[in-house]
Amino acid sequence: MAHAGHDPKPASARSGSPLRGRLRAPGDKSISHRSMIFGLLSIGETVIEGLLEGDDVIRTAKACEQLGATLIHDGPGKWRVHGVGIGGLKEPKDVLDFGNAGTGSRLMMGVAGSHPITSTFDGDASLRSRPMRRILDPLEKMGINVVSQTEGGRVPLTIKGPRETIPVTYETPAPSAQIKSAVLLAGLNSPGETVVIEQEATRDHTERMMKLFGADITSVPHGQFGRKITLKGQPTLQGRKVIVPSDPSSAAFPLVAALIVPGSEVVLEAVMMNPLRIGLIDTLLEMGADIEQMNIREEGGETVADLKVKHSSLQGVSVPAERAPSMIDEYPILAIAASYAQGTTRMNGLHELRVKECDRLDAVAAGLEMAGVSFEIEGDDLIVHGTGSVRGGGPVQTHLDHRIAMSFLIMGLASETPMTVDDSTMIATSFPTFVPMMKSLGAAIGD
Numbered sequence: 001m002a003h004a005g006h007d008p009k010p011a012s013a014r015s016g017s018p019l020r021g022r023l024r025a026p027g028d029k030s031i032s033h034r035s036m037i038f039g040l041l042s043i044g045e046t047v048i049e050g051l052l053e054g055d056d057v058i059r060t061a062k063a064c065e066q067l068g069a070t071l072i073h074d075g076p077g078k079w080r081v082h083g084v085g086i087g088g089l090k091e092p093k094d095v096l097d098f099g100n101a102g103t104g105s106r107l108m109m110g111v112a113g114s115h116p117i118t119s120t121f122d123g124d125a126s127l128r129s130r131p132m133r134r135i136l137d138p139l140e141k142m143g144i145n146v147v148s149q150t151e152g153g154r155v156p157l158t159i160k161g162p163r164e165t166i167p168v169t170y171e172t173p174a175p176s177a178q179i180k181s182a183v184l185l186a187g188l189n190s191p192g193e194t195v196v197i198e199q200e201a202t203r204d205h206t207e208r209m210m211k212l213f214g215a216d217i218t219s220v221p222h223g224q225f226g227r228k229i230t231l232k233g234q235p236t237l238q239g240r241k242v243i244v245p246s247d248p249s250s251a252a253f254p255l256v257a258a259l260i261v262p263g264s265e266v267v268l269e270a271v272m273m274n275p276l277r278i279g280l281i282d283t284l285l286e287m288g289a290d291i292e293q294m295n296i297r298e299e300g301g302e303t304v305a306d307l308k309v310k311h312s313s314l315q316g317v318s319v320p321a322e323r324a325p326s327m328i329d330e331y332p333i334l335a336i337a338a339s340y341a342q343g344t345t346r347m348n349g350l351h352e353l354r355v356k357e358c359d360r361l362d363a364v365a366a367g368l369e370m371a372g373v374s375f376e377i378e379g380d381d382l383i384v385h386g387t388g389s390v391r392g393g394g395p396v397q398t399h400l401d402h403r404i405a406m407s408f409l410i411m412g413l414a415s416e417t418p419m420t421v422d423d424s425t426m427i428a429t430s431f432p433t434f435v436p437m438m439k440s441l442g443a444a445i446g447d
């Protein structure tokens with residue numbers, strides 16, 4: 001709950017020997033949240049392998065239990081979920097506390113809100129600052145009642161579902177898989193067809209998993225970059241086996257580390273290569289990165305590849321705004337790569353970065369400033385002037401944001417003087433094994 005009791009743990013990183021070795025980054029966070037949620041909404045048993053056991057996902061798992069699911073933990077990453085089926089959710093006795101997790105809380109608002117139960121959502125100081133109106137607006141159109149909320153549509157808030165949810169056709173006001181998913185999940189318990197239109201395609205894990213669990217859902221191109229998704233309501237979902245692929249958003253950290261630390265050669269195993277998630281890899285390849293995709297195969301319904309990454313001399317590029325949805329969580333680490341590149345990297349259209357765990361545009365800017373990197377912000381664009389080397393410094397303020405903490409620690413692995421961050425505890429929300437895994441490659445990172 002809130003910020004109270006949060007005990008920050010500073011951390012630092014410094015340059016040292018080349019990074020060498022292989023690692024498999026943990027399970028994808030987006031798919032891990034959804035595998036729990038679809039387990040809850042199914043009849044029978046869902047078996048999950050490779051679940052990300054980060055704090056964000058564990059909060060979603062607890063919320064699923066509060067809403068009626070039975071969870072069995074069979075070992076690291078291995079879970080079984082006995083669901084209650086669509087329509088079978090029970091009213092939670094306590095607040096659903098989502099900690100730091102935007103995805104868990106927003107998706108679950110669609111799930112719980114489409115049932116005739118009352119549920120209260122809360123989280124830490126970061127989640128309490130994030131906009132929830134973008135979720136509440138479409139849910140209200142579906143007949144869901146917001147009983148109480150903090151000013152501006154933030155958690156803590158209480159919602160009450162109607163006896164029967166109304167299906168809608170909804171065009172998302174921002175490129176957000178969380179908005180799309182909240183509406184589609186509410187549509188699962190609505191009679192008739194729910195349609196979501198997005199002007200820019202965002203990650204499609206909800207659509208893919210709905211299909212896997214037995215829903216009738218179609219997705220067709222819409223406009224130049226968008227999709228139109230149509231879901232038939234009130235299907236019976238059946239428990240399934242889900243093998244969670246390795247998270248490209250987590251693999252991004254050792255990947256950029258290998259690119260910037262001289263002499264490095266690292267293999268990242270089984271990285272999910274879903275085209276709606278790999279904008280960072282496309283961008284780094286344009287910058288001249290030496291990334292070889294090996295052993296491309298299917299795992300758990302997604303294409304995965306082993307990535308062999310070698311230290312590279314990077315050049316600045318311009319990243320088009322329409323690429324943002326496919327790399328939205330990767331801009332902080334791209335800003336680190338851009339700092340080590342020669343020349344200017346322009347990242348266009350970053351407005352959504354302002355509503356993440358913190359205002360990531362401001363947090364990245366403050367960190368670059370501390371490290372002595374030259375940059376500008378023009379509206380929603382970040383322009384980094386790389387010179388091939390970085391001075392270092394800190395402590396960078398991380399504002400309860402895991403990706404800011406990991407990004408500036410990676411920066412320190414090649415800087416002239418060490419980098420420090422004010423708090424590394426939030427790394428446990430998405431990549432709890434980050435420090436030991438980076439150490440296993442030879443990185444000088446830690447307390």
Ligand SMILES: O=C(O)C1=C[C@@H](OP(=O)(O)O)[C@@H](O)[C@H](O)C1
Pocket residue numbers: 029030031103175176177178179181203328329352
């Ligand atoms: O649907 C998801 O799993 C996610 C969607 C993205 O958020 P938005 O929908 O706000 O862009 C992303 O930033 C988040 O880490 C995970």
Ligand SMILES: C=C(OP(=O)(O)O)C(=O)O
Pocket residue numbers: 056100101102103104329356357403430
């Ligand atoms: C934005 C993120 O997550 P969430 O919205 O789920 O808190 C993230 O992991 O970078």
